[in-house]
Amino acid sequence: MSDSNKEPQKPKPGDAPKPAVNFLLMSAGSIFTSMIVAGFLVGYALDQLFETTPIFLLLCGLLGFIGGTQKVMRLSSKLDPVVEEKKDDQKS
């Protein structure tokens, strides 16, 4: 098991995307959804704290949506460089 703690190698052009990252993309939907749910939860808690219902609920829900989108984009962009470089190789 000690192998698992070696420094990770950077992917080279043409390398297949790493399986862990691939499977992580499958959970992109749940990450996105949980960000929105967490946003509403935090908003609800803040509204209860400051008695401002429903201002924080809506604002935090929106923030959760923005954060969720950002996370999914970051997650999916991890595969892009390898795919793009592969396409370039095929053209040349």
Next chain:
Amino acid sequence: MGTVEYIQHHLTNNHIGEGFWTFNLDTIVVSLLLGALIVFVAARLGKQIEAGTPGGFQNFVESILEFVSTNVRDAFPGHNPLIAPLALTIFLWVWLMNFMDLIPVDLLPYLYQLITGDPHAHLKVVPTTDLNTTLAMAFSVFALIVFYNIKIKGVGGFIKMFLFHPFGKFFVPVNIVMTLIEEVSKPLSLALRLFGNMFAGELVFLLIALIGGTLAVGAAALFWAPLQVLLDLGWLIFHLLVITLQAFIFMVLTIVYLGMAHDEGH
């Protein structure tokens, strides 16, 4: 017993206590037994391990170790000797708990009712269809995330993460709320996805079981019984993939979240 009662009966835990202090005995006992099974098999294999020509089971376990090890290498950027054993434990334990879903839905509850002599005794044998299990595991991982965040980045670094991430120093109030949402979403995404998938899977098994149980009357059983077997087999094969995938995703997400806690730039 009607259709609704049958489903409700199967989805009710055998519990003691009231309100917050309710203990789901079936969930606790089954998950502990499965954990003990992993420890027992690992200890037994550890004693019999061979270096030269390993046997079939040792080969199988080594392939699981290699699989988990590769995933930790891929998804975890830093160095921490705890991560790989933790990932392996999570994968095996969650997989075994999910696997209980593939045992015929009426078999164990029926045996339990025979043993106790109570025809209405509840027994829900799949611990991951209980939100308490998945949330407990998710909160344990979350506690580790907070621990490593503070250990690696320091208390100052942890507070800075809340103040300046992700929109920079000019949006401190928004950053605090945003990071709070991000942190709350981690245990939520871990727990709710596993629970949702397993609960839905169990429900489909129950609905398939109902085909033979309630619709087959007389000669109609000749049609409904084979249909139930066919559907059950199909859903079982598909669900074998689902339980493995869910255990795997829980493991990978744990590694990734702990990796983010080890990343000082995050």
